[in-house]
Amino acid sequence: MVPHSEPILEGGDFAASPVGSVTSPSSATQNGTQPRDSSSPGENGPLLHQKRANSSTANGSNGLNPRSCITCRKRKVKCDKRHPCSNCSKAAIECVFPGPGRAPRRSRKPPDTELLARLRRLEGVVQSLGKGTDDGEEPLSPLISAPEGDKLAIKQEECAQKKSSGMNLGMIGAFQPSKETKNDEQTNGMVKEFGRLVVEEGRSRYVSNKFWTSLSEEVAEMRDILDDPTEDEDDYPSPGSGSSASANHLGFLFSFSSIALSLRNYHPPVEQIATYWSIFKSNVDPVLKLFHIPTMEHTVLTAAKDIDHISKSMEALMFSIYYAAVTTLSPNECITLLGIEKQASLRKYRFAVEQAFARAGFLSTQELIVLQALLLFLTCVRRTDDSRYVWTITGLLIRLAQALGIHRDGQRFNLSPFETELRRRLWWHICTLDVRASEDHGVEPTIGEASFDTNFPLNLNDADIHPAMKEAPKEHEGATELTFDLMRFSVSTAVRRLSYAPPGPTPCRIKNASLRLEDKEKMIEELHQHLEEKYLRHCDTATVPLHWVAATVARLIIAKMWLVVHHPFQRSDAGAGLPQETRDRLFQTCIEIIEFSRLLETEKTTLKWGWLFRTYVQWHALAFVLSQLCTRTLGPEVDRAWLVIDGVFDEWGGSVSSNLRGMMWKPLRKLMVKARSERAKAVQNRALFPLDGSIGPIMNFNSQPGPDMNGSAVELPMFTNALGQSYTQPNEIGGIERISDGFPSFEPMVPNTASPNGDSLPNAFDSGTFGHLPLDPPMMLEDNLNWAGWDNVVKDFDMSYI
DNA sequence: CGCTTCGGACACTCAACGCA
């Protein structure tokens, strides 16, 4: 008799071994382990092989699940199969069991037959093409128009002639793909290449290579001649139909394979779907304008009515929307609005959305909707997953987008204005995600400036466009629903240019050597002017929360870009030669960056969009402030710095885990310990030797000095920072003077103007301008005493992360 | 010392194949 710790299983593939194969004691493993999941015949009796259908009831009569839960499976630990299982209970996480049945097997049959047949067919086409290439330059066939009523159309790019005839979409601003770039493209081959876009309802496929372009054309012609409808099927194998061999390989990307299983049980109750959608509209759409809400609303609500029969692509989109909605809510809101526990729901929907992508055949998808869903999912998952996951899958998303020709402007292919706009929105959100995800991992963005020509979306409201429109609408002058996104797109373009590093073994410290400091400063100034002129001067920051967010984000970004350009990490001397004045400015700018970053996350009226901003840890600013706090130990600016650092450090630190961001966090933690220790020493000294010359009281202090233990011996007037927190009056005890003409500063920083918890929004943008952005003073070599420890930080902090 | 991760051994399943 085998010692038997396994529960008796009923049904399912692991329910019971065929009687003949019940493992005998002698078949125990070499290392003495027991055979697993083999039921004891003595206890099981004649439990025979049962079909999968029997196992569809997840629970057997003993209330146990036939399979291990997802968490145990992932952790490769024994699952007691109770609901919830002991491991999940102990970890206080939701216990989710996979659907019944095993994942479908991959075919053992080599897919040669189909491939060979296709090859043979194409060989004939190649031969016929060869006749036309004798002179080395095969003539390109004219635009192939689909016959009336034909669902398939092949659209050749409009030629350069049309492009140069003033057919500009009117949104070319300073941070659009520049004219210079476009000219380069015209001479470097983008226009010469004559890409071809094959479009069908909701699907598209892009071919740029001349050979394949011609080939697809020939094949299309042959199809017309042969009138062979089956060819359409070949071009568009039904996703998830199982006919495509690659579909069977998708499971490895997103967890284990459940491609063939239903995700029906993972949807929220049908009556709740409208609530999820309304949360999405309120919390996601304003800051991530990806969809055309009027049409998408109809699509989503229609799908909700018949959730059992939606397409696999739509399924992926629905789960992305659920996931996004839950991401934006606080744990309490999740319970009040949706009656669910946030973390558990995030895990559940993430599992479902990944499975849905696999089921939708996303690796070979030609549907825009799947890419939109993936973009939405990746943007939201950044909030909780800081591993390489987002960066890696973003690379995949870029490829998928290129395959659909999203990187080419729809107008060149005579797509409808509506479709063109949606494709532009998607592409620029992909670009932004690319920049963000790359920054997270200290690498250059994947998308190169010259690799696309998709224009910015027009500055419009959703109401201005509809699917049936024939003419492109006129862009608005003032703020629209797109304004916030357009600003982000401008910024991502600028960041891409700033972070461009020439290929080759260039040392990290001079990674941006291709651009001079003055060029970078000019670029930032141009961006600043562009944002101000084009968008911000139209914003009503006092009463429209989204406008306030836009203005605050703009200032934050400009300030951060200044910081990045001037950051000591960017200098070959690691900052040793920075003049004191520059350091002071940097210090102040950094504090304000952190303050406003925090404000964006916590301000009451804009809290619902905080999910987007919470993914942005201000590494540069934090590192610099902490390094400065190792040498600046007293004074009101130091108090102010500690106030904000104490506020964010644990929270930001808590959101990073042991992976990559965790690695970046390590040196910051070390720096924090050192800064605290220096601060404690200084406070102790001041307590012993106060400024009035008396012998001070021996103060008790803990090892974590902060604003509550500044040990000030002088009564100081209190000021309020951007977060509405109080700190002592600058200048009173030799603090740093406010720099009005220095780095971009958040004005006004005067007592009690900012009231983040009050009715009006904090006055982050009253001046309506970022102020004068001066060039850095000439660099001078100064004493580097203040930089004690900085070298260590530089060593600790992998330079590539900056 | 408890917890997590994960390589890898093992059990089980079933498509493919040979054979009668």
Added chain:
DNA sequence: GCGTTGAGTGTCCGAAGCGT
């Protein structure tokens, strides 16, 4: 149709690493 084979899939032991 049936038996055999071997590769795919699922489970989970136990070593190693990590944090407290």
